[in-house]
Amino acid sequence: MGGIGKTTLASFVFNRVCHEFEGLCFLDNVREKVQKYGINHLKKELVSKLLDIKDVEKDVVSFIMPIGITDFAKRRLRRRKVLLVLDDVSDSKQLEDLCGGHDWFGLTSRIMVTTRDKHVLNRADHIHEVKALNQDESLELFKLNAMKQNYMDTEQVEQSMRVLNYAKGIPLALKVMGSFLCGKSKQEWKSQLLKLEKMPHVEIQNILRLSYYELDRHDRNIFLYLACFFKTVSEEQQ
Known part of the structure; x- marks a missing residue:
């Protein structure tokens, strides 16, 4: 990814x-x-x-x-x-x-x-698959970019959990979101996070979109089918 x-x-x-x-x-x-x-x-x-x-x-x-x-x-x-x-x-x-x-x-x-x-x-002597960060690692990376320090109050930690859920352990997403929210007020954090739930961050989407473009037509169709399926299920549950 x-x-x-x-x-x-x-x-x-x-x-x-x-x-x-x-x-x-x-x-x-x-x-x-x-x-x-x-x-x-x-x-x-x-x-x-x-x-x-x-x-x-x-x-x-x-x-x-x-x-x-x-x-x-x-x-x-x-x-x-x-x-x-x-x-x-x-x-x-x-x-x-x-x-x-x-x-x-x-x-x-x-x-x-x-x-x-x-x-x-296929000719490599060793393959290392890079995994997504766990929750503790994700929080540390996000804090480093969003706060420039380790301390967060209770409300900021709660808001950070929403970012972690959005980023899914992807370091780039955590760094981009942290830098994006750095210096903003708590109210601005809430507003921006609500916006992200409806419209993903452009820089993150551009990076992830490359993975989609690397797929052939058959795999792209499967990806879109599954994405639409889960989106429909989510909307029906709401």
Whole structure:
């Protein structure tokens, strides 16, 4: 799911262990950049960072060809212990184009991939599924962004529970809502939370909508059918 914390977790691990590697590259928003710039643009960025090439365009013929990364570049990469993060990969072809086989890089290199589609990771050695936050974790994250402190009075805690119910443990939703409500009065909190029950926050919806767009037509129809079904049941119960 979008906003669940995949990129945040990958960034934390990258910064924690990067000093152990000779070549470093964190390619963020792979799906979006491939659509916008093309796969060759990302290959140039990847090779230039891992091999510390300052003038990418000058050396591009030596390292990147239309068919992919050159053998010359691969030989240099195999001699380096690298840490590579590919963030938000949407299909296995992107993964193949950007890092090929495990023999592209030196021994003890590490490749981390974040994706919304587990099928992309069919060749991964290990898969970690990022879970939603529990209630205590959600409250802590929300307070950090909404109050800039740990203290909340009873009324604020009650209002916060409505936010937690809305966010469903998604860190992005908690951060956005916390920042949105920060500095507002208790009355404004009540007003905004009532509004959210009828009209979801735009920034949160835009992130979650990407997960829907990644579905094929069949799965989209199933999703819409179930959404309409539960909406009808809810309205009948009211």
